[in-house]
Amino acid sequence: MFLSTKKCEGLGECIKECPTGAIRLIEGKAFSCITCGACAEACPNRAIFKNRYGGYVVDRARCNACGVCEMTCPVNSIHIEDGVVKGICARCGICVDACPIKARIDAYDVIEDRQLKFLESLNLTVQPTVKVHKEEEKAQRTNVVTDPEKCTLCGRCQYYCPTDAIMVDVNLEGKCTQCGVCEDVCPAGAITDTTIDPEKCTLCLKCVKECPNKAIYIDDFEVKIRKPEPDEEIEGKIVSCLNCGLCAEACTHGALKMVDGKLRYDPTLCEECSTMDCLDVCPVGTIRLADEPERKIKGFCVSCGRCVKACDVNEARSFQNVAWTGEVSEDCISCGVCAEVCPKDAITLKKGSIEVDTEKCILCEKCAIHCPADAIPKTTMYKKSIKDGFTLVEDKLCMNCKLCTKICPENAIKETEDGKIVVDDSKCTYCGACSNACPARAILFEREFEVSQ
Secondary structure (H helix, E strand, C coil): CEEECCCCCCCCHHHHHCCCCCEEEECCEEEECCCCCHHHHHCCCCCEEECCCCCEEECCCCCCCCCHHHHHCCCCCCEEECCEEECCCCCCCHHHHHCCCCCEEEHHHCCCCCHHHHHHHHCCCCCCCCCCCCCCCCEEEEEEEECCCCCCCCCHHHHHCCCCCEEEEECCCCCCCCCCHHHHHCCCCCEECCEECCCCCCCCCHHHHHCCCCCEEECCCCEEECCCCCCCCCCEEEEECCCCCHHHHHCCCCCEEEECCEEEECHHHHCCCCCCHHHHHCCCCCCEEEEECCEEEECCCCCCCHHHHHCCCCCCEEEEEEEECCCCCCCCCCCCHHHHHCCCCCEEEECCEEEECCCCCCCCCHHHHHCCCCCCCCCCCCCEEEEEEEEEECCCCCCCCCHHHHHCCCCCEEECCCCCEEECCCCCCCCCHHHHHCCCCCEEEEEEEEECC
């Protein structure tokens, strides 16, 4: 909930700015909805829902203004004006920014075991139940990570991965990336540093067959290597399994499971499956159908470490304990994409930030992969961006609170001269901030993602 401290002078700026009319003055102090959820539980039409900010919104298409929520509210915050339910906090946080003397605070920001003394010293108007954060709280997992600063995208790790859990995509198709596989497989020792000794070469063509980038060919009884031009540089990305375990959770036949933090696979159980849900849930798309008789799927890391041993470029691949405390950069636009795609419902939006339940988070990185502002840290080079979508404000449902105009990071939503709220399609990036914040569910919104190249 949002609270007023003893500094509150009853100026009323928060009341003016609150888009849902959820703040009122009582004896010179600002009191507001405590977001307890009693209204949502009591609503006979199921018209009140919890949004991604942890606040509550009214679906006006379902609401018939029966007044049950108003009678149920324990702090008498809810009231009905002209058939529109008001007084329910959507947790947009605008009241905090609106207060000129910083007397409004977010209860989530009260932290650690000193919270009770802190509340007493501030003489808060309400004694809340406060979420406690500890510095040591963080989500963790162990997997093989690529250092993009060190990786040369040669593809050597991809070649030696026994489960095809590494995918390297480069721009120089058909040209040598200096992976060294040809040197490894040559039975005559005829290849050194991508140079072929014709006197030693037996023309067995093993190198031609095994070259990951198809850069070796034969020309007039001589094996040759197609190398990049002097002005050509290798560009691309490397994506590998994150060992998050989502595939194992989705596997309905138990063919994939986590054992001591490592993925294990039984192909005999996989043969019975027809849904292949594991493919859909993989956050980086490494799990895919195999074209081999001994297994049905590939692309899951078994933590064998062979890629680490094979990599001879300054430890570009290594086992790491990946951790995240839930912190994001200042680039966060509160769009809600992260909360939307999180498979564990571990993320709650805050204005300009997010709240992460580290006990639920499994570090699948779906939030970071989809984040349009790149505000969330990630270890994978896999990325999805918003391809297309549409945003429409339904006039019949809009309560004209103008919260969408204030929260839109692109200033794409404006009020027309006749009082209607409209979206400028030329500016809208389909981030979803307006849809997540709308206290009346008046915004029709859809988006489509695509893998970034």
